[in-house]
Amino acid sequence: MMFPIHFKERKLTISSRPSKMSVGFTLIELLVVIAIIAILAAILFPVFAKVREKARQTSCVSNMKQIGLAVMQYTQDNDEFFGYRKITTDGSDNDALATSWKMILQPYIKSSGVFKCPSNPQKDNLDNAGVSAGPISYGANTADGGYGVFGTLPANGDAASLASVTTPASTIIVCEVTIPNTDWKINNTCCGFGTGLYAGHTSFSNFLFSDGHVKSMKPLSTITTAMGGSGTLNLWDRNNTDAGSVGSPAAILTAATNQYK
Numbered sequence: 001m002m003f004p005i006h007f008k009e010r011k012l013t014i015s016s017r018p019s020k021m022s023v024g025f026t027l028i029e030l031l032v033v034i035a036i037i038a039i040l041a042a043i044l045f046p047v048f049a050k051v052r053e054k055a056r057q058t059s060c061v062s063n064m065k066q067i068g069l070a071v072m073q074y075t076q077d078n079d080e081f082f083g084y085r086k087i088t089t090d091g092s093d094n095d096a097l098a099t100s101w102k103m104i105l106q107p108y109i110k111s112s113g114v115f116k117c118p119s120n121p122q123k124d125n126l127d128n129a130g131v132s133a134g135p136i137s138y139g140a141n142t143a144d145g146g147y148g149v150f151g152t153l154p155a156n157g158d159a160a161s162l163a164s165v166t167t168p169a170s171t172i173i174v175c176e177v178t179i180p181n182t183d184w185k186i187n188n189t190c191c192g193f194g195t196g197l198y199a200g201h202t203s204f205s206n207f208l209f210s211d212g213h214v215k216s217m218k219p220l221s222t223i224t225t226a227m228g229g230s231g232t233l234n235l236w237d238r239n240n241t242d243a244g245s246v247g248s249p250a251a252i253l254t255a256a257t258n259q260y261k
Helices: 027-077 249-259
Strands: 086-088 098-100 138-141 172-176 205-209 214-217
Touching: 027 138, 027 172, 027 205, 027 214
Parallel strands: none
Antiparallel strands: 086 098, 138 172, 172 205, 205 214
């Protein structure tokens, strides 16, 4: 015997009342998220900035290595003598008649961009050589006052010979600058030398040495403790001889250090 099966019809109704489950964020939750993002940004942005600056510093090192190769080629073509900060048409010290050492090296480099440090704020400006100027970023360490390797003027005959540089790996020939002078004098505070050394690579500066290598250093580590620095040698002198307080090299390097802290 079969029994009939009855299905009870049920109607589906949709309630117009809102669900009790929340689908959004409360104001407090949003504020917490914003605070976390702000904290992460405060931590990460300086890190990113340092990474970018490190890349620029590496590019600057590459520039200086190319400059070093050009200097070496120049010395081989000029009886093993280093060049001069500038050469003037009449032999005088007149900047208006001068060609910068950077332009003198152009036949060996063939790119003015090599003389631009990507971090240097003055890189798009030119030095004060009136006839043929180069970008501002690098200055020649001159022999003025017994320092350096580059000569001041051909008339002075003070460019160093390769043989006279007794410790090439410990003698700076090019440094980073922000002033329009073609050279750099560590023992002279006039003409912007007092504050013109660039140490903007997270308080470091790049230095090109006579043997062609480039090193990033704190400015004060380039002179000895006896001179007021933190190094073991006076890297600015071709014989690494201490110069005492003549020209206040410690004050010049301290100013550069403080400017880029």
